Amino acid sequence: MPFAGEWQRELHPDWPEKRFHPPENIPYGWIYYARKGTRMGFGHTAIIELTPQRHIVKTPKPNPYNLQAQERNRAEVRAEYDVYQRIGPGCPYIPKLVAWDPETCCLSVEFLENGPLSTYLGNGPPESGIEVDKIDVQPAHRRRWALQVTRGLAALHALDIVHSDLGPGNVLLGGDLNVRIADFASSCTVGTRYEVCAGERYVVPGWSFRKPPEFADDIFILGCLVYFIMTGKEPHSDVESEFDVAKLYGEGKFPSVEGIECGGVIQGCWDGSLKSTDEVLQQLLEAFGVDDDPLGCPSPTLTHLPTSSVASSPPPRARRILLSPAAVVAVFLYSLSGSSLHSSSLPVFLPHLDMALDINTLRDVFFADVRTPEIGLGGLIVTSGMTNSIFYTIVAITIDQDATKFGLQDSDGEAVAKDDSPLRPGNYLIVSDQPATPSTKAFFTRALSNSAGTRLESFKNQVRDRDRRCVITKVEARLGPLYNHWTSFESAHVVPIAYPAEWRRCGFSNVVTIPPPPPRESDSINSVQNGLLMQSSVHQLFDSYDFSILPEADYKIVFFKPDFLGIAGQHLDRQLLDDARRPPDAFLRWHFEQAVYANVRGAGEPNLDFDFPPGSDMMGEISRAPKGAERMQFELFTRLGASQILED
Structure with a gap:
């Protein structure tokens, strides 16, 4: 803050x-x-x-x-x-x-005022929030930028530096319409070890964390970057899955370069026939027939640099590995295909997980009352699909006020419209007649719920029969209906069964229109209307309040933690919403409010550990952990009280 x-x-x-x-x-x-x-x-x-x-x-x-x-x-x-x-x-x-x-x-x-090429050549708003005046990009500009990134990379290679993450987001455009290569926190030297996986569509075939960095890897990425510069599109932009992109690369299948002025050079970067930046530069100049680079650095050998600046500092050392969420998934899934992105490379970065950061350090939005801006009321992580309108709803829940009774302004004092514009990272102030204070409504700690026990058998079966797929990822349980094989699919409670008093307080039994079958009809919390079928890993995220569903936003899936599944911003589909057995909006809204209390209000609630190996003192660890008493209540109820019936 x-x-x-x-x-x-x-x-x-x-x-x-x-x-x-x-x-x-x-x-x-x-x-x-x-x-x-x-x-x-x-x-x-x-x-x-x-x-x-x-x-x-x-x-x-x-x-x-x-x-x-x-x-x-x-x-x-x-x-x-x-x-x-x-x-x-x-x-x-x-x-x-x-x-x-x-x-x-x-x-x-x-400061390079036109920002990264990824946004300048793209259609989205700049991440910084600073608007730039875009020109009508001409072929001469694209030729210039292709030459400049090649010469910039040559400068790094001359010093034995592998950039390793040369995507368009790390190429900055100045007001003079010349580009510079930036962000060297992930750079390494030849023969050390990689620290990051490049952007999802820039992963070189055969890449792994154990693969020593090579100039050839940068040259492959350079081909992807030049492709983006010349076309304005990322490689395989028509392929949605990053895993599929990595698989295509591994099979030697690259986008068509037909009609691109320097298509042969791009192809040479991809297939490895171009071995150095000198060769790439020479081929580009031949393809273009003109040197459109006004910075005038014809030689990539860095003879213009002072020798003292090269020798005076030690080479960068290997540091910890950082992966974007989608890159983690793409690399891990690709490892399952048997290619050289194999799982044996994962221990290179897994040891760092025992030094985990507080997840709240990833917050990039903060808000406070305009009267006391130095006292933070909450914060969140901007994820895909997070809009100004949803932000208003989240703030309203956090301070327990009607969203029509206050306004928001950004750090520049500009009013924030309550619309579907993407929420931008930054600091926001709440403007209202009364001082805004955090809601004091209760947060209900929950563990991972399950549908074990005879009492829950009908609940589980009815949810399976209705959904037949994970309603969040839309992955179908193909073997379930045919062979009663539901491995990796679980029936999740929206409102947890461990809190019958909260169920009664909210009057949810009066909302249920489809009670469980006899003799459990009075056990309304186990109605099919309080359940959703999810894949096991998604169920864990749901129970941990990593994401929730907001009915007022057309049932949008809102992530409060980094989204490793690529589903943030999607919606529940009509197949579920048109079914009379679906969860009522009141249940989904309750879960969403709990997710706000867990992730946004104040400093957020502590993250709970659900991994207890056989032989470990599970109850002891739970009781010593944050929220131990509340969680112990949940565990005891779900494990020992499953035979009891809730009398509503």
Whole structure:
């Protein structure tokens, strides 16, 4: 949660002194930092801001609750500075280094106002929220950018640096319409070890975490990048699944390059016939017939760089591995196909999981009352499909107010429309007649529910008969109806059976129109209307409140944690919604409110561990963990009280 920086005093002389300091009593789990400028992004390890001097500053994420994680974040930015040091000030294809603070590990670099090529050539809004005036991109611009990224990569290779993540999101466009290669936190040297998997459509065939970094890997990615520059589309953009893209690459099947001016060069990057950036550059110049690069660096050998800048700094060391959620899934699934992206490579990054960060450090939206902006009321992680309208609903639940009774404004004081525009990361203030305070409504801890026991047999069977597939992922249980083989599919309760008093308080028994069959008809919480069929892993996420379903948003699937399944923003389909046996909106709304309390309100609720190996002291571990008493109640009820009938 940011508080005002010293640079804002002149801009806002009327602000009280307390806005320039963190609150005296910081709630557990909250992390405050002094704002250095306008927020531009929130990466895995750093906060990215635009200073009043129009420089980009990367600040390692602080984490006083996990000093080991905090030091890893600092090491990432420190390693990026090492790359800038080695490159020196003479390369025109890299953003200029402005400043480095060795004490705080804050890195300041040149601001390139047109942002990444991924958004400039794409159709979506800029992630930073700063609008840019786009030109009508001409073939000469595309030729220029293809040459410049090739020369920039050549500059890195001349210093024995493998970029490893040269996607369009890491190529920045300046106001002079020249591009620079950026983001070296994931870079490594030849012969070390990879730290990241490149973007989902930029994974080189045969890639694995144990594969030593090679220039050839960067050249393959360069082919994908030039393809994007020349066409405005990512490779295999017509293929939805990243796993399928990786599989096509592994089979040597690449997008058609017919009609692309430098199609042969792109194909040479993909099939490995071009071995170096020198060869790629030469082939591009021959294909274009003209050098449209005004920066004028004809040689990729970096003879223009001072020798001292190359030798004065040690090579970047191997650091921890960071994967985008979709890349994790794509790489892991691809490993199952038997290719060299094999599961034996996974231990390279799995050991880092025992140093897990608090999931709330990924929050990139925060909100507070306009009267006390220094006191955060909540925060969330922006996931796919999160809109301004949904954000209003979430805030309303958090502060227990009607969404029509307050407004929201962004950090620039602009009113936020209650519409379906994508929610942007940032800080928001609640404007209302009365001060906004967190809701005091109860959060009900739950473990992973199951449908074991005779009491739940009819519930399980009725849910299976109605849905016959995971209603979230739409994956069909093909063997279930035919052979009664439902492995990996589970009947999930929307409102958990462990809280009969809450069921009665909400009057849910009066909402049920299809009671369980005799003799359990009074056990309304086990009505088919309180159930959904889900795949086992999805069921766990549902019970953990990682995602929920918002009826008011056309039954949209809203993720509150990073979405590894690629389903955030999708909707329940009409097959379920048109069925009279489906869960009523009141049940889904109850679950959604609980998800808000768990993930958004204040610092959020603690994450619970559900993995108890045989022989472990399960009850002891539960009782010692956060929310131990509440969770023990849940476990005892679901495990020992399943034979009891709820008398409504």
